[in-house]
Amino acid sequence: MAAGNRFWARFLIPGGGWLLLLFAVPLGLTVAVSFGTTNELGLPIYGWHPGNYSHVFDPLFAPVLVRSVLYALATVALCLLIGYPVAYTIARFGGRHKNVLIVLIVLPFFVNYLVRTYAWVTILSDDGLLNGILGHVGIAPIRFLNTPYAVIGGLTYGYLAFMILPIYAALDRMDPAVIEAGKDLYGTPARTFWHVTWPTTFQGVLAGTVLVFLPAVGDFVSAQLLGGPDTFMVGNLISQQFYSAQNWPFGSTLTVVLMAFLML
């Protein structure tokens, strides 16, 4: 028995090593740097400077964090609203095309998120594709780009698949017979959905919510490219510390605090 356990435990080595190398070590470095300071060249120097942490609680940064969380929540809501019907349709009515449809959902992910976001810049510009079409039907150019809506739209577009896939998995696992049972018991489609389908797939929704919320709250691409003067997110704040401010220690501090916050 013990020997068997030891044998199987060996299978943990690659995964454990992977986690150690690519998660624990970088995280440790980040934490170490977060207590550091910088030299004249902007190089981090390790040390004990807890002042970085008190700086995080500067009231200046509170609106940035609140904004990031609100954008991420809006993104989750939109992803759910769009993603659930898509997943439902594929799972219930996709038939033999299911796999093809899922591949089509994932396909855009083969193109870099950055490039796809740039495409939105072209589409949403004042003289862009969308306003060009609207212009033909006599609607004056609308400012889409550089607004909070564009940022949330960009986030929704970017992370939608993370919502669809877990919900699809949950729906696909669900036995369609339970829906038929609901109908047999004279449940309206709405009641059947609410009492049968939704609870059965709730785990998928929860997984999707987490998978969308976490990257969305720390995202900086969408706000950088699609945002305006008032859409600065915590991800932008962190990337600014690493780049323009050349203050890796404070950037690391922000990262550590954000991670701690997200774990709560």
Place this chain on the structure above:
Amino acid sequence: MSMDSWDRPLTRRSLIRGGAGLALGTSLGGALSACGVGNQSVKKSATEKHVRAKVDGDLVYFNWTEYLDPALIKGFEKHYGVKVTQSNYDSMEGMMAKLNSGNVYDLIFPSAEYVDRLRKANRLLQIDHTQLKNASEVFDFSPYFQNPWYDPQSAHSVPYAMYTTGIAWRADKVSNMTGSWADLWDPQAKGKIFVLDDYQEGVGMANLRNGFDLNTTDPDQLGKAQQLLIGQKPLLRGYSSDTITNMVSGNAWIQHIWNGDIVNVRNQVKHPENYKFELAKEGTPLGSDTFAIPTNAAHPGTALLFIDWMLDPAHAAKNINWVGYPMPNKGGYPAFSALVKDEPSINVTVDQIQASDKYQYRDLDRTGLTRWNDVWTAVKAA
């Protein structure tokens, strides 16, 4: 994408600026974790290695995005039978971050204040001008660069190009430009104004508008800059250094811009005559970029050959037409003057650079740098 599709002239600090930075950003975490943090100090003797201009391997080249004619790189590869590996940065800070995380490059293009910082930290190899056949092309053209403030005797750098920061506007959309930085507050263009997403240019512009020294680190004066910039936010469309995209897409009517970018905007629009450029009367930042070789370069000999290649008059002239920024040398400068002869405000002369020391960004000390960045962060976060 093949390089051939990039044959339209584009430029420094512009099109993919935001993009390259973001990509860089995502890889930074990896760099940080992979190498730990390169923290060793470099001895002065490391800068004194004598290098001869001859091929000692393939060139690892690190520059702004689209800040050098790719045809000249191809020509260099063919002529010397070497390969040029290109990497790009989207800001000087991005370049520093990559150098600091231990990456090795043979040739970089730091601007003046960064030459100052890097050379003081013994991060730049000394360049023996006698190794450059075309050294006279640049140093005889502009005696100023024989001994510039950022690098005595140009011992560690060779001038590449010059730039100035001004305001571009759409003559078909706005009518009341005043030739002042106040134009970036023009209510007529509300929601159509972009300020460069660059802490130096942002804070520097506010300092000039306030009538303070460009490089001030005085907390009160910087506080005023912060107030000024925060007050500007309701009028802005955004902070962006994608100046060409902003202008060409119609999103910007007024854009805080580097002079060469306007040349490139005009090359891409139907009515170039509507795209104007002005310099602010309160003063305008001027600067120069250089060729430099990091101390840890693996192929400094090839790097020297490349610098020499670019100083060749015919190559410099060719480069100007692609880049849109003036090069201070015998081949490049006349070509640029011809390019902008109708609008001398776009030009930058060596005399201007020489005469206006106070309009050049200095290498601030750590305290000053932190103060500037705190202002910029506060403005962005507000």
